[in-house]
Structures are given as C-alpha cells and as structure tokens.
Amino acid sequence: MSETKTMTINMGPHHPATHGVLRLVLELEGETIVNATPHIGQLHRGIEKLAENMNYQQVIPLTDRLDYTAASLNNLGYCMTVEKLMGIDVPKRARYIRVIMSELARIMGHHLWLGSHALDIGAMTVVFYAFKDREKIMNINEELSGYRLTPSFLRIGGVAKDVTPDFIRSVREFIEVFPEALEGYHRLLTDNIIWRKRTMNIGTLSADEAMSWGFTGPSLRGSGVAYDVRKAFPYSSYDDFDFEIPVGDNGDVYDRYLVRMEEFKQSLKIIRQAVENLPEGPVNVDNPLVTNPAIEDVTEDISALIRRFKIQCEGPTAPAEEVYHAVEGSKGELGFYLVGDGTAQPYRLKIRSPCFLLTSALPRLIRGHMLSDVIAIIGSLDIVLGEIDR
C-alpha cells in the first residue's frame, strides 16, 4: 500500500513572477497544488497611517505609490474623494485632462501586465514590444509633469497646470501609432496555440463566485459581469464619452486576457474623444480656500499673498464628514473612504484596493492546478503588491 505525502514549498517573496513581493506557501501532491497560503505585507509602508499625519495635498504623491504601474488613476481616485468631501466642482477642461491622464495610465498598467504576464508564461518577445510602447506614454508623462512613472499631476480642485501643445501633439501621435502596435500583440498571442493551451480553462471562476470574492475590474468582467465604475457612476465627465465594456464568457485566464486586450482599444477611444473635444477654460477651480491664486497676483496683492501662504502652509480643511468614492483603476474598483474632522488632515483614509481582494481568492483559483499554472493565474489577475500592502 502506498502512502500519499504532500510536499510544502515556498514561492517568493523574491520570485520574479510574483509581481513584487508576494509569498506563497504551496502544498503539492506530485505537481498538483492541494493548498496555498498567500502571505502579504512585505511592502507595507503604512500609507493609511502616514496620511493621517499629513495635509490633504501632501497625500497625493503617496497615492502614486499604490498601484505604481498606473499612478494617475490613484491620483484621480484620491483627489475626487477629497473634492467630494469638500464639495468642490472641478472645471470641465480639468476633468478632460484628468481623463486623458488616467486612460493613458490604464494603458500603461495594461502594458506592464501584458509584458510580464507573457514573460511569466514563457513568451519572451511580447515584453519588448509592450515596454517599447509603454515608453511612449512615459515620455508623454515626462513632457507634462517632469516625472515618468509617478506624475502626481493632479491636484485637489484641478490639475497642476494647463497642458502644453506639445503634450496634445504627442498624445495624438500615440493615438495614431498605437492601434498597429495592438494588432501586433494580438498577432503574437491571441491565436498562438501554446498561449491558448496555457491559458484556456485555467483558473476558471464563475460570475457568482467572483462577486462573492469581491472581484472588480477586468477580472470580474472576464467572468461575464459587465460592471465598470465608469459606467455605473460616471465620474469626471466619463458620460461624455462613447465606449464599451468588454466581457468574457468562461472566466478563465484567456478570457481575462481578451478583456484587457479589448480595454486597450476602449481606452484609446476615450483618449481620442477627450483630445478632440478638449474644452477651453480654467484647469483649476477658483476657490479661495482650496486653490492657489494666480502667481502674478501674489507679487502685487497682499490678500493673494496671504491666501497662497495659508494654502501652502496649512492646506485646505475638510468638514467632519465621511465619504466614499471609487474610480475604475486598471485592476478594478479603487475606492477611498475618507473621514474628515474639520482640520487640514484626514482623520482616516481607507484605501479599497482591488488587488487585495483578487489575491485573497488565489488559494481558491490555484487549487487543483499544476505548479506552472500558478504563474499564469497570478499574471492574469494583474496584481500589484504596492496596492495590496499599502
């Protein structure tokens, strides 16, 4: 009589395919996984605690470090939450610029996902093409804000400054060349027999189960639920744009891949509409309690000088209330629960991280699969540890 023994192995936290510092303790029976325990927290920087000791403006660069693959989206979520708490309405031009920035960030995030997902599974070529095109968006970010990966371009009440004609030109250039590049990614992977064998019927999750696990974003849409925060709660003028929500059928790795590939196209569609219809006007709300006065006034007018001094040194204050606001991050519903207490510092900031919940379902998804499929499943969820650990 033979006895079945399981073997426990440790994967991570420095494994290149865990997208950061995720540690998985896997229990194997042969090469089949019978149980898995994710350990997170290696990248915990206490952003929520730090935010309680800063003023509202100072938190913006911290949010860049959540999902650092798509930083502007985090800025958007945080700034809109503060604006909801303070009751500020942002001018239309600023809203359009925010949409352009965040959709570019979404494409950037999906580029990183595509490159590393394919690289993990063994298709090495894709990463070079994806990163080549990602570089173009980084150049656009640099042109606008001076930073490539973490622009921190958004401000409470608007954006840091108006966009330059150079920026518009380079975004238009990107819109022109990107569809062809996207075609290239499809040619490399979509009908590739190896890719299909490695991804189809792997990590399947039904719609009900995905909802129960708190899935949002492309991972939920891959299971066939057409939920997108941009459509459900149209924020930042998203209702002006015409775009579709792609959904999958089976909820496996391949479906999640197809959904994200289609999202490239939809993001591009939104950017094109936003750039063509970019309205004229101010890019910051003119609220003496929140935004800086014009720099020319500061040199001549004492009240403008005082206003600037107060905003720079103390920061805007928020009422003692609680709000929740969510945006569609590149990984799912990125929510911020913000509690104000009448001072210039948040009393509590809770970040609803989509990746946190995606990772919590990992044991369920990888149980019964082979060890090599673990990598495919982690890649298809597109987790970023900066956001999980906060």
Next chain:
Amino acid sequence: MDYTKTLDLLKAHFPQGLLHQSLYHSELRITFDSRFFTEMMQFLYDEPSLGYTFLTDIVGIDYPKRNPRFELTYILFNMNEARRLYVKLPVAEGQYIPSVTGIWKAANWMEREVFDLFGIPFINHPDLRRILTWDSFEGHALRKDYPLQGRDFEKRFDPDTIVIE
C-alpha cells in the same frame, strides 16, 4: 437614489435593530445594533428586492474619546441598480463581532485587516491571523494611540538632556 424600500423592509423585519439613519451625498448610512447584526446582514444579502449582493469594503475607524471606541463601516453594493449602502456598527474595546465570511468570501481578508490594524476580533472567522504586519508585531498600527514612528523606534538623542558646551 431611493432608499425607501430598504428602510421600510428593514424596519418591518427588525423593529429594534435599526438604531440610526442619515443621508449624505444622497447615500444612506444606517447604524445597526450588534445583537441583530448577522441576521440583518444576511437579510440584506438574501432579500431579492434589495439585492445587496456585493461587499465592497469594511472600514475600521478609531475614535479614542468615544464610547464605544471603534466604528466599523460595511460598504454594501447593489450592482444591478448601482446603489451603495453604508452599514455602521459601533464596537467597544475587546468586543467580539460576528464574522460575515459565511455570506461574502471577500470578508475573509477584510476582517483579517481590521483585526490586524485595529485589534477587533471576529467570531467564526476561518483564519483570523495578522495580515499586513508580521505575526510577532505588538499593538495595532492604525489605532490613534499607536505612534506614527512605531513603538520600537530608536531615539538618537533626547533634546531635553543634551548638553551643548
């Protein structure tokens, strides 16, 4: 958004469970009595005309001067009608809260996070361990009395005793 049906049904089924209700930014917040908590959450999930089938997040907040000290906010979501409901639950220090992992699987890690950072324990949780901080970590990091720099932060000099010659 219209919450009259939610409120009417809750009042009809749990006349004593609903402690407080308020509307802010046209979103409803309700405060539950912890004695009826599990039944009310199960009801919100099961009742097809309400359809709060998605748990968005569990937020812990520490108010050291209040009694009871903590407040948990469960953000429920009706995906078909795009409607959010905020369920608040006051929690005293050391009080055990029934886990909702039986209703939503997503609650598993959310409750672990609240346990880790606030020290609020949950009953019937399948795997209540620390999640973001390490296992031997002392204290609960998001409590207001936990210092920002951490407890084991080494002070290089004490400005009161330093002598400048």
